[in-house]
Amino acid sequence: MRNIAFILICFYSSFFLYAQEKEVLFTIDDQPFYTDEFVRVYNKNLDLVKDDSQKDLDKYLDLFLGYKLKVQKANKLGLQNDSKYINELNSYRTQLAKNYLNDSKVTNGLIEEAYQRIKNEVRASHILVLVDESATPQDTLKAYNAIMNLKSRAEGSEGFDAIAAKYSEDPSAKENKGDLGYFTAFKMVYPFENAAFSTPVGSISKPFRTRFGYHIIKVTDKRVNRGEVTVAHIMILKPSNKAAAEEQKAKQTITDIYQKIQQGESFEALAKQFSEDKSSAVNGGVLQRFGSGQLTSQEFEDVAFSLKDKNQISAPFESKFGWHIVKLIEKHPVQSLDEMRYDLENKIRRDERSLIITNSLAKKARAKYPIKIDEKMVSKIKSWITDDFYTQTWTIPENAKEIEGPIVIINDDLKIATKEFLNYMVSQQKGSVKVKPTSKLVGQLLENWLDDKLIAYYDANLEKEFPEFKYVMDEYRDGLLLFDLMEKEIWIKAKTDTVGLEAFYQSHKNDYMWKKRVDVDLLSSTDGKIIKKAQGYLKNGKSLDYIKEKLNKEGQVNIMVKSGVFEEDFDVLPEFKIEKKGVTPIVSKGEYYFTALVKEVKPAEPKALSECKGKLINDYQQYLESNWVSELKKEFNVKVDENVFAKIKNQLKK
Template identity: 60%
Template sequence: MRLKQVLLGLFMAANAVSFAQENKKEVLFTIDDKPFYTDEFARVYKKNLELVKDDSQKDLNHYLDLFIGYKLKVEKANKLGLQNNASYQSELKSYRAQLSKNYVTDTKVTKELIDEAYKRSLKEVKASHILFNVDENALPADTLKVYNQAMSVRKRILNGEDFETLAVQNSQDPSVKDNKGDLGWFSVFKMVYPFESGAYKTPKGEISMPVRTRFGYHLIKVYDIRDNRGQVTVSHIMTLNGQNPVEAAAAKTTIDDVYKKLQQGESFESLAQQFSQDKSSSGKGGQLQRFGSGELSSDEFENVAFSLKKEGDISQPFQSQFGWHIIKLIEKHPVKSFEDTDVDFEGKIRKDDRSKLINKSLNDKLQAKYKVVQNKKAYKNVFSYLNEKYYTQEWELPGGKDPNEVIFTMEKDKKVKSTEFVTYIFNQQKANLNVKPLSKLYERLYNDFVYSKLSKYYDDNLEKEFPEFSYVMDEYRDGLLLFDLMEKEIWNKAKTDSLGLKNFYESNKANYQWKERVEVNVFSSTKEDVIKKTAQYLKKKKSVDFIKSNINQKGAVDVMVKSGIFEIGNDALPKHQNFNVGITEISHEGNYYFVTQVIKKIEKGPKKLEETKGKVINDYQQYLEAHWVDELKKEFTVKVNQEVFDRVKSQLLIK
């Protein structure tokens, strides 16, 4: 598939479509009475003018021939029915889905969110929180009750009560017993978006207003803000904290002894393999995956790791809640630039709560664009079918009901039936929505359904909405067809048509000739005395194996040999040697000395088909393609409107 995409890129460069639509649209030529227009020809020509290096392709008469040839190939592909192949349809659908992503989103809001995320990524926040649980679909009265609880606790904190004490007493975060609400340091994308925003918008030392997330309400206390430290890669040696005083003392003694060995110059990696009790990293010399602030469960470990300045620096032994450690800095990874994070951040934004802001913005625009008009009577009728069984996924449309009426229209004449909405409601039971009361759930289902229909209508009409989208899709559609056609008619034929290939080779044998060749053994060494000794052995008619075994001793490789048949001038042969049969003079190039044993010389002559088959196939493919268009012109009837073409030429040449 990757090869196809690369080749399609080449086709599309050669047959590219620009986005400017100028000049009056007229029929430039027909193929079997199918019209092809001046606007496309002008776009293609102007786009290619910047790409082609061959001046002949800039000539408009020549370019028209190329353009007609291209369209003939596409018509041939359609005539063969290649556009109906399942693989072609799947590939085209996949490409359209990928391309449409740039159009079915609110790019302005997306850019604003990327900018916001990057600015936040430059800082780290140290914060604690108190969580008051409330379901995101809770009734307004229940939500207000929990909000007031949060405000009551906030007031107590502002009046001087201790945040940690109130966190332990009130927070419904299961981890509060261990951390007293402390979340440590974190940066962008580490928390759900509303919480992240609450933390970054709260000044250092202050308490936020209640922040609503899908978990409930949070009170956030920001202790500190600092520049992002980036990430580090480190190795460590660890001895585990003991279960009793004896084991604890042994762990401390072992880590101290290891540190002394390191000071004596012993290998950190070897000592980690022998003594580290972190079995997940000891086999790798103690190396851990790179990490940033807040990604490990030990602040002590992180702080020591980030305190090391230079690669190779080693910390003194220190203790965490897990045991004793010694850390070696492998590499520091600074915060990435905006350009390096742009694509990554956009992907993350589409996966978290920020995506809701993008969808809402697009939904608002589509609502305004397509003028949704609701049929209030039909809306009430469908709601009357809904009941509490929906919450247990047991709801079905009551028998005898057939709500086949228009529930809303959009874009004046696009009518959406209640039947579609009811089917949507039924299928959404699987999502196990718990929005209450039932009227609120129904309103949400309706709004989501409208958005889905608007989005689909918008996506289906992208070609009408955006000329550039239509041009690119036409370009890709034709390029994909041309690829499949070339594969069928040219590339595969050149590989499988053995008789045609042989005849082509015989007719063009003069193009496949060997230069003068030699069969040789080329000996090389960085030591001149070794090559001299090699030359002496060769003159005594010693074999290659004899020479290698007598010179390369005690595990050393002082001489190497390259054997084979090579054309004179081949890079495999030493320069500045006279390749007559026998033993050459010693030559010197760079750090190497050479002597060559020339076994025989082979005169110039034709290559056998098997010896040059790859090149012959390539040339045969080009030959078939060159004559192919002539055959297509006989198969299809092409009529050029010369008067229109002359007018197009004058317009393009003026510009």
């Protein structure tokens, strides 16, 4: 039934813009309904409806009026206050608004950039000097000077690797000399990714900052993205004591397993029996699909990606974990942009890139709506905030709690109280904004808060800004109400009102008639001789089991039987021209021959209520609804302006 609500929504949805000045077409209890909506939905539905009666303007007005009466009834019953209805409507609006709360040009640019990067992989090493996002200017400058010094040394005779191993504050650098392996888009924080993809191979980047601190990177290679692979492996772990004899024993084990595979034994069975990677052994050694840089073993990745053909098996090889044999299950190349677009957009919204979209929208909102800030109030707030903010212990001063009046007015329309901004500041103590001194902190928080408020204001006013958004929301709102009302007043009643349904059946039973029916055993065969034998057996009173036993021999099904009570026009029955009980003549249709045993001929008669209940309930629903509209016209005071309607008819006929 819920589909009906959405059909109704689609039926009444339209983006047709009527150019004429709107007039009141009719009122329901003095609430006006205008010509522009009527014309809009009529023009849209003109191409959708197949029933010509709905194209007739007088009949269409009656349909439209009935629709609005039902919505008014729903509102009168208070269905618009139901929490389930409110939540569903808000959920839909949130989804619909996403298309409007988005700078499509910026978003598409970020999607294209991400996809071009995903098609490639970068190998880079980095040097990190830690500095907190909220560091003082002095500490920030100190970190910047330190990274500049390390850059000069890395470009000199000492070399990047040595400087990374000795001075980088990334703990892993002492082992890997800053080497991060291969990676692609979304694998690193966005500023790091930007630097990696924009730095030429063999070059060292300029210093750049992320939330971790200052970095420089050296790009050592770039290549086409190898995509992802699914492989299975058999693994023998390196012994923990590193004894030569134990290592040789482990190595011999993997060699013996490989020999068994070469002799034709099952890879999967050997993996289950011998692999010491217990998590994958139970699945025949199959691992989760992976791409470059996702495993901690470069050797393993390189071997896995080197396999070309499905089911190809590698020779044994060593990694830092042990010895492996790898079998290629499937390669997963990089998908097309169209295939990845939805996933990329979702990743962008969860990534630092989303701030670019948000900032773009906030910038548009700032240009669109005038903003008035109470600078005196801002100065007061700057005097109230202390360094306690940085230790998350700041509270609103007692003398500030009674403040009245707005700190910001947006578009001469929305006044936002000072208290709201103060509460926001309290909530942000655990956030990432730790700018110093406190005067700059207040300014930064005010800008961030104002961006949020501008976007929220823009969202709240989408109906005013975009007529098509308003149309869809109005129609979805009415459609949901209509669904709830129909369920309450019609659908449930039609199913549960047994007395009313019985009365409707009794007064309409001749609309639910069986045609003449026959109780028949219908026999068919592609062989005329077989069907003739079957007919003979029927005439001699033989049972169907006897006939099938005699004619279906040596695994051959030569005769088929279909039994039941069928209406006279079922399948081949009209060919027999049945009038009485008995065995029929043989008839043919297509490649088949038929004969039948007619056990009873039943005259045309009304169906029992149980035999037509599904259609009966549907018809009873329509009956209730048609009478219901008439009752609604009595319940509400409806006035149609016939002069305005006449003008509309003339305009639409042109």
